[in-house]
Amino acid sequence: MLISNLEILPDHKVVRHLGLVQGSSVRSKHVGRDFMAFFKNIFGGELRGYTELLHESREEATLRLVEQAEQIGANAVLNVRYSTSSIAAGAAEIFVYGSAVEIADRD
Amino acid sequence: MRYENRQPPEGINITRVNPYTQFFKLLLAATLFLVLLVVALQFLGGFMAKRVPFTYEKQVSDKLGIDLNSAGASPEMIRYLNELAIRVSPGMQLGESVAVDVHYNSENVFNAFATMGGNLVFYRGLLKEIPHENALAMVMAHEIAHINHRDPMAALGGGVTSLIFTSFITGSSGLAERFLNKATTLTSMQFTRSMESAADEAALRGVNALYGHVNGAADLFEVMGDLTGDTNRNPNILERFATTHPLRDDRIGAIVSLAKDNEWTLEGKLTPLPAEFWQWLNVDD
């Protein structure tokens, strides 16, 4: 599965567009992490717990996007976009979507 | 190039869970987690409190200069209360350097409490309900026992820290906050109640050593029960569970059985309060 935020692939051509596919993930960290983040907010700096949280969410969302694309018979997802939003306090949502396509080698 | 809209199958972006079992599992786990946290913090607080030397506790509380409001008290009353504290202490196996200082508060509240630095406060509202010296000695010994057990320190160490931690956790749970707070308060109550029972036991020991009997020791609890509306003569297990102090009948029953176990006599001559006691009480009126 090829995932790209490009639309035109240098050595491939798009044979068929199969529509929109999306993946999303809402996750939260346990209170211990929230507690550390609370303290980190006093001193500033990277909130590692939350960086990790968003990383995990992004991976899961991407996996779900890929699964949707596979299920509808696509072999690539182009023009992929990520968006992050806060759905509840301490929980982050990562949403990814793109165009599911069938690509073939350019002759 | 061809364009079509293929519909991906359902449920890729949704984790399949049974909302009901998920909810009950979470609720159980959260409650258990908080109860264990409170228990751990309370034990830790009590453990630490006993290791702080009493002299240090006294220094800190003196520096803080908490106003215990002895205004309006007659000097004789304060002298009498302090003298009673000294008389009831010998039989209580007080720890090294533990000393109490008794204060008087002229508010008409039915209460007496022990706080940091060995300070005891007796309210006028409680003193005016006292029928005889034996009952007063019991309350005095009870509060001294709290100081001796370092309960005010334990409450500060265990109670306050567990309050901070649990409120952070329940706070992040949003709507579940109220429910989880109940669980933590109930857990904390078990600790204060066991402190009260331990203080009752030590106090009874002191009273028995002073008078040679424990007659009249429970009399104030009768009065207290009437005043606080604890008229329930047959409390059920839930009502017992949800109080900070042992309920009246349990408390009186515990005193009687303690006396029996230690072969202390429940019969004996009651010592009256000093004749001027009521004058001292009314000095601020």
Next chain:
Amino acid sequence: MIEGVLFLVLMSCGLIFGQIAEKRHLKSLVKRELESNSLPAIASRYPVDDQPYQQHLVTGGVVIASDYFKSFTAGLINIFGGRVTPFESLLDRGRREALLRMKSNAQDLKADYVFNVKLETSRIATGRAGAIEVLAYGTALVSGNDANNAPTIDSSSTNIAASGDRAISHRSVGNASAINNGGIDTTESSET
């Protein structure tokens, strides 16, 4: 006591009505998705150019509230961490509904395609109980033949009752704009 009863009432309201509403919504989503399947909505920024088309910005928006039971469970999950499953279905429903409304907006214009579809999600903070807003937008391509009888600013056909979003057609090529129902902000799009 009263607090406990209130809590139970709110929880069972959330449980019963929330679950019923979710099941019903999912059913209707599946049905309408099948109906609108003939209209391709594509995330690609490069439209077809086999014939002249008119461009219209089409939008679809929806605000969905979480129910008491979902919010309560999500709060408990927040203590331990992990997937906030009660909100997954909420977001999924929101996105699909927004896309369907955008498509129905495009179908009203008799569009052949919707290109460069984008989705925006935001939390509408109303205390602790959450509500989310999802906006789907894209450029609808209406073929030249249909353009003559396609409605332009006729609100009766282009207005989507639930979202209040409306599409305005522009005869000039390469530019399309939309206004929201409050008329406060104007989104410019010239991606095509």
